[in-house]
Amino acid sequence: MPSRGARRQDQFRLRVRYRKDGRLAFLGHLEVINTVNRCVRRSGLPFAVGAGFARRMRLQFSQALPVGASSREEFFDLWLTERVGADRALAALAGATPSSLAPSQAGYVAHELPSLEAWLDHSLWRVGFLGPVDEVALARGVQELEGRGEFSYRRGDTLKRVSLQDTLMGWRQCGSGAATTLELSCATGAAAALRPRALVTAALASQGVADVPALRVERLAQWYEQDGRRMFALVPDGGQDHLPPRDRHEK
Structure with a gap:
């Protein structure tokens, strides 16, 4: 009460x-x-x-x-x-x-x-696919967007522009075909947050893939990071069972 x-x-x-x-x-x-x-x-x-x-x-x-x-x-x-x-x-x-x-x-x-x-300014996401996906095109598309340093997408009538230099800290692709998954380690900045679904759609579109299968998006962990140190919201087990990739990409 x-x-x-x-x-x-x-x-x-x-x-x-x-x-x-x-x-x-x-x-x-x-x-x-x-x-x-x-x-x-x-x-x-x-x-x-x-x-x-x-x-x-x-x-x-x-x-x-x-x-x-x-x-x-x-x-x-x-x-x-x-x-x-x-x-x-x-x-x-x-x-x-x-x-x-x-x-x-x-x-x-x-x-x-x-x-x-x-306070919680970093997160780890996993994207799964509910249908077959070209995993080679997906990896090349994410790499191409990284090379550009940004991508844009529409949310309703608003054009959103996302800086990957500020928001995408690392990524890892696993599996193949319908078993493909993509893990994204992201930072939330003042400019924009990275939406995994928008990134996947833009990455495949950059490779000429228009038909994106239905996605399963899951947030695995959240944490605060300062000077390379990760601080979790609760200890001992808050988030540490799903540590994100530190490199820009792993495949």
Whole structure:
């Protein structure tokens, strides 16, 4: 239940790691926020509310996923007015949350950390293909786009231009045919974020391939990087089971 009396310095910042998959991968970010909000209320945890006019639950999320993309590692920060044991809080949330948004880890973090959306500036993606794809054309296309240093795509009526020098830190292609997968290590900059689906479409188009098979896009990990050091949102296992390629490309 909410509490309005606690001062901000008396609140506790609980960080929760959760997944997003199955049919709920097609929820938009606002729908995810609303769903988690309802789950927190059902859990019975003593959540804090903000001081604004609307008095909303104090809840922050990591960077939004594209609609249709699944994830093994999403995060939200929930402020509590009481320091409930992390294991107990996790169990309460798990019992109130659909399995396709299941929380898997929870722990308290410092108030002074930046917001998750601003702090987690790197991510690892895996793109799978639900039909046959020319893996040679795919690799050549990604290399060609890297050589250009950027590519453009349309999102609705807006032309988006993405700098690969700023956003694509490494990539690795595995398998062949319908078993082909592409892993992308990406940075999120102020200019633009790299959308894996847009990159694959542009890479194949650069090789004259117009028919792109349906894709399965999954975010495997998120982290903060400074001076070559990776810092994960939760330890010991947050993200470290899926370390990204460090080189610009591996095949």
